[in-house]
Amino acid sequence: MDDIAKQADEMETLNAIYGSDWNMGSGGERGHSIEISHGTTIVNLCFTIPKDYPSKAPPIFEMSAPTLNKDEKEKIYKALNEVFAENLGEIMLFQCIEKVREMIGIYEPDVNVPGHSAVLQTPESIVLFEESVECPLIIHGETIEDRKSYFQAHVAVLRCEEQVKVVLNTLKKEPKIAEATHNILAWRFGTHRDYDDDGEKAAGSRLLHLLELLNLNNVIVVVSRWYGGILLGSNRFRHINNAARQALVQAGMINQ
Template identity: 35%
Template sequence: MSLEEEVETIDAIFPDSLKEIGPRRYTLSIPDRRALVQLSFPSAYPDILPEVQSTEHVDKGLVEDILAQVYMEGEVVLFSLIQEVQEVTEEISEEAEEPETHQDHDETSAEAKAAIFAGWTLSDPVVDRKSIFVAHAFTVHSAAEAEAKINHLKEDKKIARATHNITAYRILRDAEKGIYAQDCDDDGEDAAGGRLLHLLSLTGVENVVVVVARWYGGIKLGPDRFKHINAAARDALEKGGYLKK
């Protein structure tokens, strides 16, 4: 995803949150917060981390720490940055706490988040009528491991707040007989889990669990929601190298 495409996506999710102030330079208004973050994007972005040039109503060092934590080389970062700054500023009162307290709080949060997402491959966000879909893929070798990874992922506040976390896993049990351990969960999105598992079977992926988080935007999408769930899942599987050539 290019910077221009990412900006269009963020505008669809958080209208008027980005203001272009120069070539590859934007002021980001954190939704529902007073915080402003000025960012500069190098020409090699997303292969190189963007630079936090200045901030208002939020500590610059805090934003830099959050950005460094959520950034993954080659992956766009604005959506995750906005979500994390929202969460941290919700819990921290800058007027009441010293900068050292901010740093300690963020380090603890960053360590917990790093542990939760370690090893997961994330898709680019799929956005339609303010609904957001993000898929996560992880290598597993047993049903128990798959369930444990799903539960661990849901410890993240953003994932826990998703309207639905649709899951499916497919694990090779006997190569000679072609036996697989597999299961799925709709999490309230009727028939979505079965469709996701069907995608895993069609693509022939093995030893992987996929979690597609959906944040409902207030407008029903009808059958399009299944298309977006599959698109996000396929993107995560491709990025993670699970799809067979």
């Protein structure tokens, strides 16, 4: 896939994730922008995309953040340059946006974002009482197929955080789901939230952001992906989000 095709896929993915927050075409012919806000903090990022991005050149960005002081802005500039260095040759706009979201406090410290999911580090009390926690009704969405890869979402309403582990374990009792290449997870309950990429880098955080955009709480979404041997590029994130949306519609949690 050439640079132009990768750019088009990335724009489609970002538009699916951030919706109207992602403004395509502002700031110049190849410029795109997004406003990131948390409390009284507002950060505007504008990206100019070189024709040879991502293979040879990183995006060029400008930042406007009137509520941040000089030191805070410098920390963000430094962090974004580190993202550039870590992702040379790869698309990176999502990583840049999520890094800023993290730094201005959108993700609370106990949320464990980014990083290893707390779902895999369940406290002893949850493990001990897991058998006494009832598994909620799990709705299984339709399967999406693309070049021999398959995606299917599973959603449920949570009545307590302990059910996160119960839902995941219940799903993995199904041989087909247990054998999936990735079982990507995101959940929100009250003020707590978390995700697990399960080896599909950045997929869990995208799924969590989808729940936040839809303002869904007390819900868990797991998207199973069976890899078919053909790389899908950023299309895989679009399929993960679309599978999740379809399952949420099927469960009656959102409108079509």
